[in-house]
Amino acid sequence: MKRIKIFSYSLLFVIFTAFNLQAIAQPSTEKAAVDPEELSNLRKEIEKNPADLDLHAKYLKASGFTRKEEGEIAAFIKQYEDWIIKFPTTAAIPYALGHAFAGKESPKAKPYLLKAVAIDPKFDKAYFDLWIDGERWGDFKVSREYLNKAKEAAPDNADYAFYYANGFDDTDFELYRKLSLQVAKDFPTSERGAQALYWLAHKEKNVATKILYYEQLKSSFPVDKFKWSMSGMSTYFEVLLEKSAKEAVGLAAYVAGLPLQERGLKTWNDNTQLAKNVAEVQSLLKNGKAVDAIAIADKIQVPRYGSSIPFIILLKAQVLDEAGKTKEAYEKLLTFFAKEPTEKINNQLLIYGNKINKASAAVNKDVLYVRDTTARQAPVFNLETYLTKGKSSLNDYKGKVVLLTYWFPGCGPCRGEFPHFENVVKNFKGKDFVYLGINILGDQDDYVVPFMKSSGYSFIPLKDNKDWQKGPLDNRGAAPVNFLIDQDGRIIFSNFRTDGSNEATLEMMIQSLLVKK
Numbered sequence: 189m190k191r192i193k194i195f196s197y198s199l200l201f202v203i204f205t206a207f208n209l210q211a212i213a214q215p216s217t218e219k220a221a222v223d224p225e226e227l228s229n230l231r232k233e234i235e236k237n238p239a240d241l242d243l244h245a246k247y248l249k250a251s252g253f254t255r256k257e258e259g260e261i262a263a264f265i266k267q268y269e270d271w272i273i274k275f276p277t278t279a280a281i282p283y284a285l286g287h288a289f290a291g292k293e294s295p296k297a298k299p300y301l302l303k304a305v306a307i308d309p310k311f312d313k314a315y316f317d318l319w320i321d322g323e324r325w326g327d328f329k330v331s332r333e334y335l336n337k338a339k340e341a342a343p344d345n346a347d348y349a350f351y352y353a354n355g356f357d358d359t360d361f362e363l364y365r366k367l368s369l370q371v372a373k374d375f376p377t378s379e380r381g382a383q384a385l386y387w388l389a390h391k392e393k394n395v396a397t398k399i400l401y402y403e404q405l406k407s408s409f410p411v412d413k414f415k416w417s418m419s420g421m422s423t424y425f426e427v428l429l430e431k432s433a434k435e436a437v438g439l440a441a442y443v444a445g446l447p448l449q450e451r452g453l454k455t456w457n458d459n460t461q462l463a464k465n466v467a468e469v470q471s472l473l474k475n476g477k478a479v480d481a482i483a484i485a486d487k488i489q490v491p492r493y494g495s496s497i498p499f500i501i502l503l504k505a506q507v508l509d510e511a512g513k514t515k516e517a518y519e520k521l522l523t524f525f526a527k528e529p530t531e532k533i534n535n536q537l538l539i540y541g542n543k544i545n546k547a548s549a550a551v552n553k554d555v556l557y558v559r560d561t562t563a564r565q566a567p568v569f570n571l572e573t574y575l576t577k578g579k580s581s582l583n584d585y586k587g588k589v590v591l592l593t594y595w596f597p598g599c600g601p602c603r604g605e606f607p608h609f610e611n612v613v614k615n616f617k618g619k620d621f622v623y624l625g626i627n628i629l630g631d632q633d634d635y636v637v638p639f640m641k642s643s644g645y646s647f648i649p650l651k652d653n654k655d656w657q658k659g660p661l662d663n664r665g666a667a668p669v670n671f672l673i674d675q676d677g678r679i680i681f682s683n684f685r686t687d688g689s690n691e692a693t694l695e696m697m698i699q700s701l702l703v704k705k
Contacts, residue, residue, distance in 0.1 A: 222250065222251060222252050223250065226250050227247070227250055227251060230243060230246055230247040230250055231247070231267070234247060234271070238271065238275045238278045238280060238281055239278050239279075239280045240280070241280055241283075241284070241313075244280060244284035245284075247284075248284065248287075248288050251264050253288050253292075254288070254291055254292060264288075265285065268281060268282075268284065268285040268300075269285075272285075272303070276307075277307060278307070279303075279304040279305070279307035279308035279311050279314070280304075282300040282301070282303035282304045282307070283300070283301065283304035283311060283313065283314045283317075285300045286298070286299075286300030286301035286302075286303070286304060286314065286317060287301070287313070287314075287317055290317040290320065290321055293324065293597070293598035293629075293632060294631070294632075295324075295325075295632070295634035295635050297317065297321050298318070298321055298325075301314050301317050301318045301321065302318070305318070305337075310341040311341070312337075312338040312339075312341035312342040312345065312348070313338075315334045315335065315337040315338035315341065316334075316335065316338045316347075316348065318331070318334040319331045319332070319334040319335035319338065319351070322334055323600075323603055324597040324598050324632070324635045324639065325597075325635055325638045325639055325642060326597075326635075326638060326639030326640065326641070326642035326643035326645075327638070327642040328355075328642070328643065332352070332355050335348060335351060335352050335355065336352060339352050346371070346374075346375040346378040346379075346380035346381065347380060349367075349370075349371045349374065349375065349380070350371050350375075350380040350383060350384055352367065353367035353368045353370070353371050353384060354368075354384075354387065357387075357391060357688075358607045358688075361391075364388075364391075365388060365392075368384040368385065368387065368388040369384075369385075369388070371384035372384050372385045372388075372404070372408065372409075376408065376409075379414060379415060379416050381408075381409065382405060382408075382409035382414040382415075382416035382417045382420070383416040385401055385404055385405040385408070385409065385420070386405055386416050386417070386419060386420035386423075388401050389401035389402045389405060389420060389423075389424070390420075390423055391688060395427065395431060398427060399424075399427065399428075399431075402420060402421075402423075402424040402427070405417050405420045405424075406420075406421065406424075411443060411446060412446040412447055412448075418443075418452075421439065421443050423495070424439060425439055425440060425443075425459055425463075426494055426495050426496040427495075428463075429462070429463055429466060429496050429499065430496060430499045433463050433464075433466040433467035433470060434463075434467050436459075436463035436466070436467075437460060437463040437464055437467060440456055440459040440460040440462075440463050441460050443456045443459075444456035444457050444459075444460055462488060462489075465484050465485075465487050465488050466488065466500075466503065468481075468484050469481045469484050469485050469488070469503060469507060470503075472484065473506065473507065473510060478507055478510035478511040478512075479511045479512075481507045481510075481511070482507055482508070482511055485503065485504050485507040488500060488503070488504065490504075495689065498524075498528075498530055498532060498533060501520065501521065501524050501533070502521070502532065502533065502536060504520060505517040505518075505520045505521050505536065505540070508520065509540060509543070514540055514543045514544055515544050517540050518537065518540040518541055518543075518544055518546075521533055521536060521537045521540060522537060522551075522554055522555065522558060523558060525537050525555060526555050526558035526559050526562075527562075527681070528684070528693060529693060529696040529697060529700065530690075530692070530693055530696070531692060531696070534696070537551060538551055541554075555700070559680050563674070563678040563679060563680055564659075564660040564678065564679045565660075565677060565678055565679075566582060566659075566660065566661055566671070566673050566677050566678065566679050567582075567656075567657060567658060567659040567660070567661055568581060568582045568583055568677075569581065569582050569650075569653070569656050569658075569661075570653075570656075571626065571650040571651055571652065571653055571656070572650065572651040572653075573648070573649070573650055573651075574627075574633075574636045574637055574640070574649040574650070574651065575637065575640065575648070575649065580624075580648065580650055582673075582677060583677075585622050585624075586675070586676075586677065587620055587675050588620045588621055588622045588675060589616075589619075589620060589621045589622075589672065589673070589674060589675060589698055589701045589702055590621075590622050590623075590624060590671075590672070590673040591609070591613065591621070591622070591623045591624070591647075591670070591671075591672055591698065592624045592625075592626065592661070592670065592671045592672075592673060593605075593609070593623075593624070593625050593626070593647070593668055593669070593670045593671075594625075594626050594628050594652075594663040594666070594667045594668060594669045594670075595625050595626070595627060595628070595667050595668055596627050596628050596629035596632050596667055597627070597629075597632045597635035597636060597639050598629070598632055598635075599667045599668060601667075601668055602667055602668040604687075605668055605685065605686055605687065606643070606645050606647075608686045608687055608688060608691050608694075609623070609645075609647070609686060609694070610645060610646060611691050612686070612691050612694045612695045612698070613646060613698075614646075615695060616698060616702070619702060620675065620702060621698060621702065622648065623646055623647040623648065624647060624648050624650060625647040625648065625649050625650065626649075626650045626651075626652050626663075627649060627650070627651060627652060628652045628663065628665070628667055630651065630652070633651070636649050637649075660679055660682075661679065668685070669683065670682070670683070670684055670685070670686070671683075672684075672697055672698065672701065674701045675701065675702075680697075680701060681697050684697075
């Protein structure tokens with residue numbers, strides 16, 4: 189299988205990748221030598237103990253199945269199909285083959301997994317694979333039922349409980365909240381318990397409630413013992429930084445005082461200093477000492493990723509404005525807003541614009557100028573379509589704003605992002621707007637049409653073409669990777685992510701391109 193990378197555009201996405209459905213682990217492309225004698229011995233052992241899953245795992249590894257192309261695994265498949273006939277009441281046999289295909293994110297997994305649960309209706313591992321496979325087919329309701337069966341068959345499995353809870357975060361938040369708190373309660377010694385609280389805190393929109401969950405995470409799952417609790421403290425720090433820099437100092441100093449590795453210690457020492465600088469800047473501003481605050485504000489580095497970026501940008505601009513440098517404050521916000529528009533930044537940009545005698549029309553003109561100077565012409569593609577015969581070209585969408593995403597059915601982060609895209613694009617129905625999705629894994633083609641029909645997602649699925657010279661639309665073999673292309677075929681926004689916290693930003697991006705002219 190082709191090696192796929194997943195970009196980490198933010199701390200949120202790094203963690204989201206691990207959380208959402210499954211980690212995407214790609215096998216090495218190097219082909220290890222197969223030992224015929226080892227395989228022969230393992231076959232004999234399986235003949236004696238066909239229900240032994242450990243033996244099947246060893247046989248799978250020894251055969252090199254995961255590293256082989258479709259045409260090289262015929263003997264492996266035949267062996268298992270022979271065993272299915274020979275051991276018709278042994279669920280482990282079809283499961284082992286289905287699990288092998290599921291590991292390759294292959295559409296061929298499903299019938300074997302179904303055969304396994306038909307033999308053993310309480311086979312939790314097979315249901316778990318059917319859940320993940322069902323997500324790739326876009327059959328979310330059925331896949332959730334499979335996961336529930338896995339959970340019922342193995343109620344002590346924290347993974348099943350955690351993933352089942354998270355399946356409701358977009359559709360029934362109160363049920364998601366209830367189930368997540370139950371996971372934290374039922375699995376107090378598991379990373380999944382910590383992860384459940386962390387994600388509940390992150391997704392909670394009420395700041396006071398969010399803080400309560402982070403505090404529960406901190407007290408119930410010691411930060412120095414649970415990696416998900418440590419990760420949670422990073423996002424908690426950002427929440428506190430905006431709410432109360434002094435509280436953020438306290439949290440950062442607490443974590444920095446724990447036994448940490450050198451890299452972690454540096455991060456939290458830096459966080460402590462960051463929060464102290466923010467607190468000092470805010471104190472100086474409160475006391476009318478904006479000029480003195482400039483030197484401190486200059487020490488505050490805008491992080492590359494994280495939810496605190498807009499807050500820090502606004503604070504730096506505020507210092508400049510109150511120090512009499514409103515034009516510089518305006519330009520700082522202008523540069524940021526042109527790339528990542530938010531309502532808060534827009535409102536403040538208009539205020540600063542008014543102070544330097546720029547009406548809203550002039551501000552908008554400045555924003556367009558910044559975007560125009562960084563825009564790049566999108567290379568024209570001519571890609572096969574899945575839902576209709578023929579091909580689709582970028583030229584077909586001239587005069588339309590194009591949201592383009594690279595994806596593949598096995599990509600959990602892609603599937604996690606789609607509902608948020610849908611929440612936004614539904615607002616542009618009937619407008620000069622089109623939503624395209626390029627599947628980058630041809631060996632998952634069989635999933636695509638069923639995925640589109642079952643999921644109800646509205647993007648137009650296209651097949652990637654390795655001969656297409658992508659230029660500035662290059663996704664570098666990664667997914668998800670997103671672009672927004674204007675009505676003139678120019679790339680205006682790129683490498684952005686959309687989740688439950690920033691749907692409004694994507695909406696503003698699209699709207700700004702629709703009204704540009």
